[in-house]
Amino acid sequence: MYYAVTIATLITMAMALGRALLGPTIYDRLLAANMFGTKTVLLLSVVAFLYGRPDFLDLALVYALINFIGVIAVLEFIRERTGGDGADKATGE
Amino acid sequence: MTIVLDILSWIMLTAGGVFVFIGGLGALRMPNLYTRMHAASLTDTMAAVLIIGGIMLQAGMTLATIKLATILLFLLFTSPTASNALASAAILSGLKPEEGPLRRDGDAE
Amino acid sequence: MxxxxxxxxxxxxxxxxxxxxxxxxxxxxxxxxxxxxxxxxxxxxxxxxxMDYFQTEVFALQFGRRLVAYWFWLSWEVVKSSLDVARIIVSPSLPISPRVMTIKASSKNPVDQATLANSITLTPGTLALDVYNNEIAVHALTEAGADELAKGEMDRRILALREK
Known part of the structure; x- marks a missing residue:
């Protein structure tokens, strides 16, 4: 049963990668990257039990943390680069 | 009792796998960014709850279950935050969401 | 103190x-x-x-029976709308009709408004775009989902969380 879930997750990761390659906007790619990261967390959790190695769960948690911080950091970077008006509206009332 | 839990966890894992697959399919099929985010949120909430819940039932009362619960709680708190940040950044950059029934040539530029 | x-x-x-x-x-x-x-x-x-973390007011949700009841209600909503969205995705004609609308957040408390926006995003089929002036801009995947949200059931339940 773990195998089925692992394969489904891997296929979805491939589809997210396809969306990241197709684009068309940078936000689509970022959404795909976020999805890929979430699926990696799920995959790591399942693989931990598939191979009976519970220490993979620590990796899953760290990956969840890094994925979230990474997406926010890239968004911040894009906003800095695309100009001031967006940044003003988002931070101040 | 064990067999009931086993069957329940198998059902949850299978359903989770199906939802993950459908979410990925939606991310490929949907016509523009905002509709794709709905498909992504399908895999972030429903599929994550089902898969991690299914594994938790298999693990029983161990430290692994607590770790899994922490991972699930963290995912459920961060994924809407990341989606909100992504959506508002896209809005601010001038990417307007389309309304009304689907147009076949509706890919956002 | x-x-x-x-x-x-x-x-x-x-x-x-x-x-x-x-x-x-x-x-x-x-x-x-x-x-x-x-x-x-x-x-x-x-x-x-x-970092002067202990000088500032720390937000804390009052954990209680009401919050747990709200989580159960929210889970059921998530299950229902997940099935809807899954059906839309697998149907060959892809019957979506996205809509953007604004709903009112009755509670003025920032934690409550964040809870409302996150609950909306957490439910597949609706997505909170922006929170501004006690109003939340929402992107809905279908007309039916938008109408369901416009009834304000979720807003009422979040407002009820703080009633003593």
Whole structure:
């Protein structure tokens, strides 16, 4: 049963990668990257039990943390680069 | 009792796998960014709850279950935050969401 | 309560979850590891103290029966709308008709508004775009989902969370 879930997750990761390659906007790619990261967390959790190695769960948690911080950091970077008006509206009332 | 839990966890894992697959399919099929985010949120909430819940039932009362619960709680708190940040950044950059029934040539530029 | 006691109380409120997390995570109870754990927790508290974390008001959800009941209600909503969205995705004609609308957040409390926006996003088929002036811009995948949200059931339930 773990195998089925692992394969489904891997296929979805491939589809997210396809969306990241197709684009068309940078936000689509970022959404795909976020999805890929979430699926990696799920995959790591399942693989931990598939191979009976519970220490993979620590990796899953760290990956969840890094994925979230990474997406926010890239968004911040894009906003800095695309100009001031967006940044003003988002931070101040 | 064990067999009931086993069957329940198998059902949850299978359903989770199906939802993950459908979410990925939606991310490929949907016509523009905002509709794709709905498909992504399908895999972030429903599929994550089902898969991690299914594994938790298999693990029983161990430290692994607590770790899994922490991972699930963290995912459920961060994924809407990341989606909100992504959506508002896209809005601010001038990417307007389309309304009304689907147009076949509706890919956002 | 004086400022100093409040600071110490907030430090303790952070220290207890940190120690619990360390003990649960390692699962090993050797003197060296416990010592490292105490060191890490105290270091974290010290860094947060230097960041003036304990001077500011800490947001806390009042954890109670109402919140748990709300979570159960929200889970059921998530299940229902997940099935809807899944059906839309697998149907060959892809019957979507996206709509953008604004709904009112009745509660003025920022934590409540964040809870409402996150609940909307967490439910597949609706997505919170922006929170501004006690109003939330929402992108809905279908007309039916938009109408369901416009009834304001979720808003009412969040407002009821704080009633004593």
């Amino acid at each position: 004086s400022t100093a006691t409040r600071t110490v109380a907030r430090m303790l409120a952070l220290l207890i979850p940190l120690v619990a997390a360390w003990l649960l995570w390692s699962g090993l109870y050797k003197p060296l590891l416990l010592g490292l754990g105490v060191f890490s927790c105290v270091l974290t508290i010290y860094i947060k103290y230097r």
